[in-house]
Amino acid sequence: MSNIEVHIELNDKTTSVGTLYSHVRRGRESSTFRYEAAYIAVADAYALEPEMSLSLGEHAFLNGLPRSFRDSSPDRWGRMLIEKGLRQQWAEEGLPARTITEVDYLLGTADISRQGALRFKQPGNTEFEAVTSEVPKLVALSKLLSASHKICKNAQNDRSTLAAVKTLLDAGTGSLGGARPKATVVDVDKDGHESFHIAKFPHAEDKWDVMRWEKIALELAAIAGIKTPENRMINIDNSSVLMLKRFDRSDTGKRIGYASAMTLLESEEGETHDYLDLADILAEISDVATKDLNELWRRIIFSLLINNTDDHLRNHAVLRHVKAWRLSPAFDINPNPDLSSQRATSIQGETHFEKGWQAANDTHEWFGLSQTKAAEISAKVLSAISQWKTVALRYGATKQEMSLFQPVFERALSTARAS
Numbered sequence: 011m012s013n014i015e016v017h018i019e020l021n022d023k024t025t026s027v028g029t030l031y032s033h034v035r036r037g038r039e040s041s042t043f044r045y046e047a048a049y050i051a052v053a054d055a056y057a058l059e060p061e062m063s064l065s066l067g068e069h070a071f072l073n074g075l076p077r078s079f080r081d082s083s084p085d086r087w088g089r090m091l092i093e094k095g096l097r098q099q100w101a102e103e104g105l106p107a108r109t110i111t112e113v114d115y116l117l118g119t120a121d122i123s124r125q126g127a128l129r130f131k132q133p134g135n136t137e138f139e140a141v142t143s144e145v146p147k148l149v150a151l152s153k154l155l156s157a158s159h160k161i162c163k164n165a166q167n168d169r170s171t172l173a174a175v176k177t178l179l180d181a182g183t184g185s186l187g188g189a190r191p192k193a194t195v196v197d198v199d200k201d202g203h204e205s206f207h208i209a210k211f212p213h214a215e216d217k218w219d220v221m222r223w224e225k226i227a228l229e230l231a232a233i234a235g236i237k238t239p240e241n242r243m244i245n246i247d248n249s250s251v252l253m254l255k256r257f258d259r260s261d262t263g264k265r266i267g268y269a270s271a272m273t274l275l276e277s278e279e280g281e282t283h284d285y286l287d288l289a290d291i292l293a294e295i296s297d298v299a300t301k302d303l304n305e306l307w308r309r310i311i312f313s314l315l316i317n318n319t320d321d322h323l324r325n326h327a328v329l330r331h332v333k334a335w336r337l338s339p340a341f342d343i344n345p346n347p348d349l350s351s352q353r354a355t356s357i358q359g360e361t362h363f364e365k366g367w368q369a370a371n372d373t374h375e376w377f378g379l380s381q382t383k384a385a386e387i388s389a390k391v392l393s394a395i396s397q398w399k400t401v402a403l404r405y406g407a408t409k410q411e412m413s414l415f416q417p418v419f420e421r422a423l424s425t426a427r428a429s
């Protein structure tokens with residue numbers, strides 16, 4: 011059994027929250043968590059997730075870690091880096107290989123760039139896990155990008171791939187979720203103000219310039235009135251890299267609590283849910299519920315029309331705002347050129363485009379919207395989407411890419427106009 015101290019950044023201070031006990035028995039990992047009485051007494055203390063109410067006593071998890079801690083752990087890209095790094099470390103130290111646990115991933119994640127407000131420490135240690143050097147500056151992107159290319163192209167663990175893994179892990183790039191290669195870097199704005207950004211990289215298997223089209227989608231989303239993080243696309247060694255300002259850090263660099271929709275809905279990887287469930291939970295936990303519900307409906311309409319079908323529960327999240335949660339800015343919105351693909355999160359049970367469109371339009375009241383207000387939102391989204399060619403060309407979309415995505419936007423415009 012291992013014990014891990016859990017801390018949180020709250021009201022500008024790092025406060026101890028409680029202890030996580032993790033157990034592996036017969037290959038099965040489970041955990042229990044206990045809040046500290048002192049945390050429960052802190053002003054503005056909050057339950058880390060719906061399944062762990064703020065009370066003394068034991069919260070047991072039969073399947074791995076509490077979901078809020080999984081939100082602080084990496085997803086596919088970071089897990090792959092941590093796994094390769096650990097195997098290499100064990101080989102160098104002559105230690106036998108063993109199964110990698112959820113706790114390994116949690117503690118292998120760089121503290122400095124860890125998602126959200128939680129921090130983790132091994133009892134007796136003074137520093138938070140995992141200790142890495144500083145977050146790299148923008149100038150390091152070329153080196154990080156080439157290391158990530160090397161890993162994406164090469165499944166073998168040869169010397170140069172392992173060196174690339176080390177470069178990325180040392181730079182703390184494994185801390186974020188998602189499957190795409192990415193890194194946290196420090197960017198400096200025109201006033202010299204530094205802030206953490208996510209740099210999303212191309213993947214060797216991309217069939218079009220995915221980062222360019224994510225940028226185009228973000229631009230259209232902003233025109234449609236959707237809240238998006240500050241972002242820009244840069245060219246590094248002839249690759250499009252999407253820079254997104256991190257919304258889980260304040261302007262003064264403080265950590266902001268983060269919870270994915272997967273955590274909020276007490277869901278598991280691969281389970282599907284419905285936007286109406288997400289709306290219900292937002293209505294419960296947000297202190298600006300009407301605003302958040304309206305925003306969610308706007309995002310559903312936009313996602314439908316641009317065919318953003320990979321809208322799974324880790325692609326929606328809330329941020330802690332003083333005494334409540336609020337919907338985070340939108341992220342990971344990408345047009346999918348396959349018109350027949352089904353969305354990951356259903357709309358009143360519907361995952362196909364036409365029925366989903368009908369369901370979204372039938373359920374606007376669930377999102378606190380009158381018919382008139384819903385029509386206003388649809389009109390604004392439609393007007394944004396009608397600018398797709400101009401925006402795509404502004405970001406250098408090629409002729410082939412324009413033809414690839416034309417059917418998506420044509421379907422959007424004809425559907426929206428017909429209703």
Ligand SMILES: Nc1ncnc2c1ncn2[C@@H]1O[C@H](COP(=O)(O)OP(=O)(O)OP(=O)(O)O)[C@@H](O)[C@H]1O
Nearest residue numbers: 186187188189190239254255256257258324341342
């Ligand atoms: N601007 C941001 N600020 C803070 N955290 C963010 C931001 N954008 C994304 N994230 C976090 O990073 C994670 C990974 O980002 P994103 O979903 O864009 O990556 P991805 O690799 O494309 O994901 P997927 O595997 O869903 O395709 C998200 O799940 C979210 O937790």
Ligand SMILES: [Mg+2]
Nearest residue numbers: 188324325342
């Ligand atoms: Mg994602």
